[in-house]
Amino acid sequence: MNLQVDIKIDVEDKMAMNLVDMKLWLRRAFEASDYKNDAEVSVRVVDEVEIRRLNREFRHQDKITNILSFPAGFIEGFPNNCMMHLGDIIICSEILFREAIEQNKLISEHWAHILVHGMLHLLGFNHTNDAEAVTMENLEIEILTGYGLKNPYEESL
Numbered sequence: 001m002n003l004q005v006d007i008k009i010d011v012e013d014k015m016a017m018n019l020v021d022m023k024l025w026l027r028r029a030f031e032a033s034d035y036k037n038d039a040e041v042s043v044r045v046v047d048e049v050e051i052r053r054l055n056r057e058f059r060h061q062d063k064i065t066n067i068l069s070f071p072a073g074f075i076e077g078f079p080n081n082c083m084m085h086l087g088d089i090i091i092c093s094e095i096l097f098r099e100a101i102e103q104n105k106l107i108s109e110h111w112a113h114i115l116v117h118g119m120l121h122l123l124g125f126n127h128t129n130d131a132e133a134v135t136m137e138n139l140e141i142e143i144l145t146g147y148g149l150k151n152p153y154e155e156s157l
Contacts, residue, residue, distance in 0.1 A: 003030045004040040004083065011047050011093050017111040025112045029119035032143050038083040041122060043115075044090050051092040066095040067114050069121035089118040105152070109144075113152040116143050 005023045026041060046054075048064050056062045058070070071087040091114060100110040120136055127133035141151050 001030070001036055002038040002083075003027050004038075005043065006040065007043045007045070009045045010050065011045055013047075013093055013097075017108055017115075021108070022111070022115060025115040026119050028143055028147065029116040030123070032139060033120070033123045033125075035123055039086045040083055041086045041119065042088045043118075044088065045093050046090055048092055048094050051090060051095070054090055064092065064095060066099060067091050067118045069118045071122045071124070086122040089115070089122065091115075091118070105150075109149050109152070112149055113140065113144060116140050 003026065005026050007019050007022060022043065026043070030039065030041075051068065052062065052064045054068055055065050058068070068090040069087065070090075072085045073087075096110055096114060097107060099105075100107040103110070117136075117140055120139060125132070125136040125139065127136050137153060141153065145151055
């Protein structure tokens with residue numbers, strides 16, 4: 001299984017994570033799933049104005065957020081030898097920087113966590129109830145700690 005990643009940076013602020021590392025974390029989440037087809041995903045890094053606009057337009061929530069995931073949906077009977085578009089991830093770099101500082105986390109680790117989180121949404125994981133949240137969080141922890149990062153749900157000192 002292969003994952004193709006298209007990243008568009010629509011902000012001028014300094015990125016905490018380079019494109020190679022962004023793709024790496026998306027691939028790690030992809031590989032940890034049971035997904036069998038080749039796939040592609042689009043990622044866009046935006047500012048607070050744009051993430052708020054998108055959140056208002058598509059989720060009817062007039063507020064900023066750190067990430068939005070728009071799964072394309074799975075197609076029953078889709079041929080295994082074809083590449084499927086999993087969906088789009090929109091990340092607000094300004095919010096990630098601020099959250100990392102407020103939560104006393106390394107910015108690069110917070111980026112990794114949010115990328116993994118967004119990718120898992122595209123792969124069908126969710127946190128709409130407690131059981132789903134536990135499953136998704138445990139997989140996030142497994143992926144991140146498996147590569148030497150801290151558990152993102154533990155309090156940082």
